[in-house]
Amino acid sequence: MxxxxxxxxxxxxxxxxxxxxxxxxxxxxxxxxxxxxxxxxxxxxxxxxxxxxxxxxxxxxxxxxxxxxxxxxxxxxxxxxxxxxxxxxxxxxxxxxxxxxxxxxxxxxxxxxxxxxxxxxxxxxxxxxxxxxxxxxxxxxxxxxxxxxxxxxxxxxxxxxxxxxxxxxxxxxxxxxxxxxxxxxxxxxxxxxxxxxxxxxxxxxxxxxxxxVHGNNMSAAYYASQVADLRQRLAAYVSIVDRMDGQLKDKADLDRQVRRVLAKDALRRAGRAYDKGITEESPVEELVDFAVETFPEAASLPEWHTLKLRERLGTKAARTLSPLVLTAPARRIRQHARVFRWEQTGV
Missing domain, CATH: 3.90.550.10 (Spore Coat Polysaccharide Biosynthesis Protein SpsA; Chain A)
Known part of the structure; x- marks a missing residue:
């Protein structure tokens, strides 16, 4: 036994x-x-x-x-x-x-x-x-x-x-x-x-x-924690890259890949602040800074361009139009992610 x-x-x-x-x-x-x-x-x-x-x-x-x-x-x-x-x-x-x-x-x-x-x-x-x-x-x-x-x-x-x-x-x-x-x-x-x-x-x-599952307090402190969460996730992956002593020869590619993914996540979070009308309480600027620091080519990402469009429209218009236009790229990304996720096997 x-x-x-x-x-x-x-x-x-x-x-x-x-x-x-x-x-x-x-x-x-x-x-x-x-x-x-x-x-x-x-x-x-x-x-x-x-x-x-x-x-x-x-x-x-x-x-x-x-x-x-x-x-x-x-x-x-x-x-x-x-x-x-x-x-x-x-x-x-x-x-x-x-x-x-x-x-x-x-x-x-x-x-x-x-x-x-x-x-x-x-x-x-x-x-x-x-x-x-x-x-x-x-x-x-x-x-x-x-x-x-x-x-x-x-x-x-x-x-x-x-x-x-x-x-x-x-x-x-x-x-x-x-x-x-x-x-x-x-x-x-x-x-x-x-x-x-x-x-x-x-x-x-x-x-x-x-x-x-404990209830989340949807406060300014909760939204501010998004940047800390992203930084902690990045630190976990950087730690693993540093530990790859020859086990994975493509560690540079893996490092770039996860940095791109986390930058996209940060930009999507910033975009959702416009969609929800909470730009005052959400750390939009800090999220964008994280994306650029983490992935210097962040301005080439689709999420960057949709975020800039939200900024030009302003919070009120972005919130009104988001169900029709602005969230479409995010939906496609989620659909592609579901295809690649091994949902049937739990990963």
């Missing part, structure tokens, strides 16, 4: 922690251990964790005397504590679907070349009972790691939310954990780093985890 160590970092999520822990302990056909790391929550979260540990010997608790932050907490569990065949990181406000660990470990048992496995996350609003998940085994796909990695560069974004991933512990500890320099895209970078060295497994047609 495969063994899996699951790390559950917790910061002020004591109220939902029992759901996460129980979803691990109830996993069939695997030998599990759980480590709850309370990162100095300062509320009753540590008390909840201790009660869970007292009720089941498979649960252990570590309490931080001071807050260390999410990256350090993740790495403490994955790199210092985990010792089972496989390991996983589960946020305290998420949960595993029934049978998720046995499905993932069966794939990796059958394919020693696979470093990590993922499936679909089921987005969930946190209400009880948990929604019905797809758990019937539909088989799997094993991707060549470098092919999977190239797809990430082609799209400029990850395809994993995190709780649906199970990693071979040997791979996790050999190639490292979350990069503390990448506070918001450390997961994307880490999966790509693993793919440099191992193949990637995907479980078809099943939900592997419940991913809790």
């Amino acid at each position: 495969a063994s899996v160590d699951v790390v559950i970092p917790c910061y002020k999520y004591g109220s939902v922690l029992p759901t996460a822990v129980r979803s691990v302990l109830d996993q069939p056909d695997v030998d599990v251990r759980v480590l709850v790391i309370d990162d100095a929550s300062g509320d009753d979260s540590a008390d909840v964790a201790r009660k869970l540990a007292a009720a089941d010997s498979r649960v252990q608790v570590v309490e931080h005397a001071r807050n260390k932050g999410h990256i350090a907490t993740y790495n403490e569990g994955l790199l210092e504590w985990a010792s089972a065949d496989y390991c996983a990181l589960l946020s305290a406000d998420d949960a595993l679907t029934p049978g998720a660990l046995s499905r993932a470990t069966r794939l990796m048992d059958a394919h020693p070349e696979v470093g990590f496995v993922y499936g679909r996350p089921l987005h969930w609003d946190g209400s009880e009972p948990l929604p019905q998940a797809r758990t019937a085994d539909k088989g799997w796909t094993v991707y060549n790691g470098h092919s999977w990695l190239r797809r990430r560069f082609a799209l400029g974004e990850g395809c994993i939310t995190s709780p649906e991933v199970v990693v071979r512990t040997e791979v996790q500890q050999k190639y490292g954990g979350y990069d503390p320099e990448l506070r918001h895209t450390g997961d994307i970078e880490m999966w790509m780093r693993f793919a440099l060295h191992t193949d990637v497994g995907y479980l078809r047609g099943v939900d592997q985890a419940y991913y809790r």
Whole structure:
């Protein structure tokens, strides 16, 4: 029977922690251990964790005397504590679907070349009972790691939310954990780093985890975060390019490709600010600056020209005409992206 160590970092999520822990302990056909790391929550979260540990010997608790932050907490569990065949990181406000660990470990048992496995996350609003998940085994796909990695560069974004991933512990500890320099895209970078060295497994047609969706506050701060998001995504890809020590000979082409993709994304976001009439609260100028810094040929992109047309028309006219004319290039881009995305295989 495969063994899996699951790390559950917790910061002020004591109220939902029992759901996460129980979803691990109830996993069939695997030998599990759980480590709850309370990162100095300062509320009753540590008390909840201790009660869970007292009720089941498979649960252990570590309490931080001071807050260390999410990256350090993740790495403490994955790199210092985990010792089972496989390991996983589960946020305290998420949960595993029934049978998720046995499905993932069966794939990796059958394919020693696979470093990590993922499936679909089921987005969930946190209400009880948990929604019905797809758990019937539909088989799997094993991707060549470098092919999977190239797809990430082609799209400029990850395809994993995190709780649906199970990693071979040997791979996790050999190639490292979350990069503390990448506070918001450390997961994307880490999966790509693993793919440099191992193949990637995907479980078809099943939900592997419940991913809790929190409401976004559509404020000026939210819109401003778009530039930070793009910069963090770029930093993740630059980090991987720097790590390509001969594994991928076309790394210069990959670097140019992802920079072009991210520049297009920035320009589309700037254009949508005109379409929605929110140019005052959206960082249009900063988005354009990012596009030019990232991809010096940004002025040759179709998104640049449609943005300039929006600017000439002004916010009011652009918002009125956008359903008819201005968003057509973006729609075509999305249609082409869907053709190339491996939707049926989850990538």
